[in-house]
Amino acid sequence: MSNKNPSTTRIVELAKQKSFNTEKKVLDTIKSMIKNKKVINYNTVAKESTVSKSFLYKNTSIRKKIDMIRNEQADLKNVTNHKGNTSDKSKDVIIESLKFKIERLEKEKQELKDALAAKYNDFYNNL
Incomplete structure (x- = not known):
């Protein structure tokens, strides 16, 4: 049982x-x-x-x-x-590429600001 x-x-x-x-x-x-x-x-x-x-x-x-x-x-x-054993020449190349990237991004940022200002201008003119 x-x-x-x-x-x-x-x-x-x-x-x-x-x-x-x-x-x-x-x-x-x-x-x-x-x-x-x-x-x-x-x-x-x-x-x-x-x-x-x-x-x-x-x-x-x-x-x-x-x-x-x-x-x-x-x-x-x-x-x-980040690799610790990079040479000075490779560091210089990295720095230059980063500077170029910063310049490109700054230019893109300014273009976007200008486009946004134009859109705001069109919006307020159409009110």
Whole structure:
């Protein structure tokens, strides 16, 4: 004979406790990865904390934290993506190309300002 009304409350409690402990472990791993300046994404966090990637994706608080840190790290990578061993000649070439780009953008900005002023002028004249 089997139990018609089994009590599963203890099993549910243990599952919640296990999930809570795993979440705490992942958050501690993320903190240590930030401290050690490691790249943070789902794959690296899953490997470091020895949890599945599906757990990371399903847990919304962890997911938001990883996404936020990934975006911050992506912004930092774009800014610091500069080779340290460039020669003076290559630096001069980079500077010249950036100056040219600035001049081109300034010219484009002035053209857009002039076009906008003309549109405003036409708009107010037609009122």
